[in-house]
Amino acid sequence: MGALSSKFKLGAGHEQIETKPRDTPHHKILFGGRGSPLAMDVTKFSPELQDYLFNQSLFQCKTKEEYISRGFYSCVDYPELPDHVYYEGYFHSQTTNSAVSSINPRDGSPFQKPAAPSSIRGFCIAFRDKNRGRLETIANAIRDIDVTSIMPKPTPIDPSSTAHLTSEEVRLHRNRYERETKDIDYNRSAITAIAKLFTDGELVVGDLAVQVHFGQGVQGDDLGWHYDAINSLFHLAVSIHGKRDLMSMIGDTPDPRDRSVNVDHLNSGDVYLSSPYLFMHAVAYPEQSWQQRTIAVQARFLFTPEMYEEVSRMDLKVREKVAECVAEAIRDGFHYPSLEEVKQTERLLEVGQ
Secondary structure, eight states: OOTTOOOBOOOTTOTTSEEEEEEOOOSSOEEOTTSOEEOOEEEEOOHHHHHHHHTSGGGGOOSHHHHHHTTEEEOOSOTTOTTEEEEEEEEEOSSOSSOEEEEOTTTOOEEEEOBOOHHHHHHHHHHHHHTHHHHHHHHHHHHTOOGGGTSOOOOOOOGGGOTTSOHHHHHHHHHHHHHHHHHHHHHHHHHHHHHHHHHSTTOTTOEEEEEEEEESOBOGGGOOBBOOOGGGSSEEEEEEESOEEEEEEEBSSSOTTOOEEEEEEEOTTEEEEEOTTSSEEEEEBOOBOGGGOEEEEEEEOOOOHHHHHHHTTOOHHHHHHHHHHHHHHHHHOOOOOOHHHHHHHHHHHHHTO
16 A cells, blocks of 8 residues: 555545546656646566566565564555455665664654665665756756745735724734745745755655565455555655556546546566656555565655655645656656666675675
């Protein structure tokens, strides 16, 4: 499931949505249920890199005890499917081998996140390094957003015009002016914070949720439709093993009536980059044995509780402008690391130990 998200079923209000999925369009601007623009970049890395990542010991656990000992949690997101098995582990992709302060992706509480295996960190670090220019472009575009042109402009009360107003009307006017001024200041601060996420430190794809699914399949009415939290404004998902279908409720125009179920059939070695914070989605899993298990790494912004609080209350119109900056960059495409680049990054991690 998505970080800090709640699962729900499609119900009232979705009767007119086309339920037969179409293949998701890639490298174009789309729109989600929240009305903000988004894009989807999907690619596949080499079978050699897929094998290299899959053969790490973290992905070879067999028993519940092994998963728990490696930092996984047994999750029950589909109580109506008692034979569906779901483990999820939380890690970071920074260069340090030590745990870092972050948030629990399930409930947002403070959480000390351990380092992921060097191969996964190598993949994420190499991704950041290969895309520094693109990430800087996103940050600059976000910094250029003029909040005052989007939000209501605060109008101070003119003392010469208060003679015909009651004291209560004057008080309400001043309160509105102060509130609107604070809103603009807050959104300016949020924009600055989000821009820094793309360029400062190792926060981009720094928070990793490793998900393992097998057993009873998840299909149809059992799908858990949800939005991710804002740390998935820029979200990289890596398919380590197995199959799953990403079902996305998106459309080609901002019109909320223009939404349909889109599908990406994701297999071992597939990678997608998008903003699942902005569109309702669900993941379907086939019935499969442990040998066929689905393993995926969901990489999001690494937030502390303070960061999450700072950026999560953006005004809707400001959020749409931020989403536009991210969507345009994803539409234009990103670079993904090769096996040799991952190994080279791992060697640098070893030297830095």
